[in-house]
Amino acid sequence: MKIVVLDGYTLNPGDLSWGALQSLGECVIYERTPAAQVVERCQGAGAVLTNKVVFSAEVLDQLPELRYIGVTATGYNVVALEEVRRCGITVTNVPGYSTASVAQMVFALVLELTQQVGHHDHLVRQGRWSASPDFCFWDRGLTELDGRIMGVVGYGQIGRAVCRIAAAFGMEVLVHTAHPKKYGEREDVTFVALDALFARADVISLHCPLTPQTERLVDEERLAAMKKTALLINTGRGPLVDEVALATALNRGDIAGAGLDVLSSEPPATDNPLLAAKNCFITPHIAWATRESRQRLLDITVGNLAAFLRGEAVNIVS
DSSP states (O other): OEEEESSOTTTOSSSSOOHHHHTTSEEEEOSOOOGGGHHHHHTTOSEEEESSOOBOHHHHTTOTTOOEEEESSSOOTTBOHHHHHHHTOEEEOOTTTTHHHHHHHHHHHHHHHHHOHHHHHHHHHTTTTTTOSSSOOOSSOOOOOTTOEEEEEOOSHHHHHHHHHHHHTTOEEEEEOSOGGGGOOOSSOEEOOHHHHHHHOSEEEEOOOOOTTTTTOBOHHHHHHSOTTOEEEEOSOGGGBOHHHHHHHHHHTSSSEEEESOOSSSSOOTTOGGGGOTTEEEOOSOTTOSHHHHHHHHHHHHHHHHHHHTTOOOSBOO
């Protein structure tokens, strides 16, 4: 079977091996694929791997030999599911591969906001410590997490991992989930309504799926409900946050800071208001991208395709 990888660079920029995938058949690997070249590059392929390349109904109609699409991510909204069902194409995804790495990034952002590590490193290199009359100095407030309240929106694998780490820091943990009864009574977290979580938490971390109901979940009203000392962390999906409202809240001092690994449009436009917002740390969608996480992603991706070829498909989304 001919296998085509349409956008392999972010998964494997050169530090991993494609060998296991190449052992499954004739394999053609592209670092990136413009939309105009998708059909051409997929001609004759029985299996295609994609991360961000979109498979619309129009594209699928032009690929009669295609039998399998492996999405190299957990989310699979790049594929027109109704159309693949009509065409008899199997689609798989990769759940759970980045849990540890994303939870780690949550606290990298939290600690940057509370300890101001990058800022003070910059001041040291400017000579401020050398010129100080004291053995130490700081020019921004530093915050201890112990005893603070962590609010986690969403209680999937990543949300639960964030809760465990927060508890290890000595934080009280509040959780909002659409299905709290599913988890029963727990001693380590307290399930609360969303509005209560936004009002009480010192740190709020978003881990819910992006749906029509959760788009712009963090809007002007919810930002206004937060403590002025509170921090917002988003490593989930960019559109969960109304970015104009967040930039306004940060610039007015309505909340203390934000740490974002995702934005509504990626890469962002140069006029995105968050790029100039006060006390807003933005990383370029790298929470998932540790080498260990990408190796798991590649291993599961290859395993998904191998299982399909054996007639034992796993991780099927359609």
